[in-house]
Amino acid sequence: MKTTDKKPGKKRPLTEVEAAECAALNAIYKAKKKALGISQEKIAMEGLKANSQSAASHYLTGRNALNIEAAAVFARYLQVPVSDFSERLAAEIKGISSSSDSNVRDAQQPTKSxxxxxxxxxxxxxxxxxxxxxxxxxxxxxxxxxxxxxxxxxxxxxxxxxxxxxxxxxxxxxxxxxxxxxxxxxxxxxxxxxxxxxxxxxxxxxxxxxxxxxxxxxxxxxxxxxxxxxxxxxxxxxxxxxxxx
Missing domain, CATH: 2.10.109.10 (Umud Fragment, subunit A)
Known part of the structure; x- marks a missing residue:
């Protein structure tokens, strides 16, 4: 029987809200990167634990939608609350943190420093x-x-x-x-x-x-x-x- 390799599924396009979140994050990154002495590679390697700078770039350019974990990493390195670029994810983090019957805890939003x-x-x-x-x-x-x-x-x-x-x-x-x-x-x-x-x-x-x-x-x-x-x-x-x- 002849077999063929399955083609990978097409990546889901970002919603309007997700695209706006990435754009807002990218604007903050460009405004603060020089003063903070950070780079996409530093965020990717140290924060996202990825082996390539593109891991950070994909969020900043809107190729990948932001999730809670990535949002928390960017917030920490840019020294801003998650709500500055995503009210949606900030609400999710707050909901997870305040849930009394859940044993799941995501990283707290950083104290502004x-x-x-x-x-x-x-x-x-x-x-x-x-x-x-x-x-x-x-x-x-x-x-x-x-x-x-x-x-x-x-x-x-x-x-x-x-x-x-x-x-x-x-x-x-x-x-x-x-x-x-x-x-x-x-x-x-x-x-x-x-x-x-x-x-x-x-x-x-x-x-x-x-x-x-x-x-x-x-x-x-x-x-x-x-x-x-x-x-x-x-x-x-x-x-x-x-x-x-």
Whole structure:
């Protein structure tokens, strides 16, 4: 008996809603990929656990309809809720998560977080000379934070013990500090500044005394430095993060 191979079935075309979801996701991806330092290949390999960049591309271009699992992965990498590109899937995720009689649980939608580069003290000191906020090669390391910065922000790893205090507020060496370059500068806040006699940034507490501003270390063994017209405040420290690995 003669046999013939069966041709694979034709792929189902996307509905109007599914196509709109993919288009919305693609628009978010294009708008955020550079700032987040992500690519289709990274999302596919790390998030979708696929061996090809096309796995992500098929969702972004509307070749494949989005499902709950893929939507959750894209939401995590793009740092947006699923509802930003699919109200339908966001409702499904909510329904699964809130079902009291189901033992099936899908991944929770991510808490909104933001990805900031970890840079060097020299780079921080030269911040004003940067042509663009995050030029190519600016950083090869990133950390997440729930803090939504007012301006361009970055992480610095604390060097030395000038901000290590014997009591009270203390920032130890190795701590990551998040610097917001547009946060309000005021006495009492921890700041990163650029002094005229150094090519690196310095981390101190901004204080006021007799109508003048000073940079005060939390460690009393170090001297207080006056803030003059040649001292530039790079940004305000809004978060400290200690990592034990």
């Amino acid at each position: 933001f990805r900031y580069p970890v840079i060097s003290w020299v780079a921080a000191g030269a911040w004003a000379e940067a042509v663009e906020p995050y030029p190519a090669g600016f950083s090869d390391s990133y950390e997440f934070s729930e803090y939504d910065s007012k301006g361009t922000a970055f992480w610095l790893k604390v060097k030395g013990d000038s901000m290590t205090a014997p009591a009270g507020q203390s920032i130890t060496e190795g701590t990551l500090i998040l610097v917001d370059t547009e946060a309000e500068v005021a006495p009492g806040k921890l700041v990163v500044a650029k002094l005229p006699d150094s090519n690196e940034a310095t981390f101190k507490k901004l204080v006021s005394d007799g109508g003048r501003l000073f940079l005060k270390p939390l460690n009393p063994s170090y001297p207080i430095e006056a803030v003059d017209e040649n001292c530039r405040i790079v940004g305000v420290v809004v978060q400290a993060l200690q990592k034990f690995y």
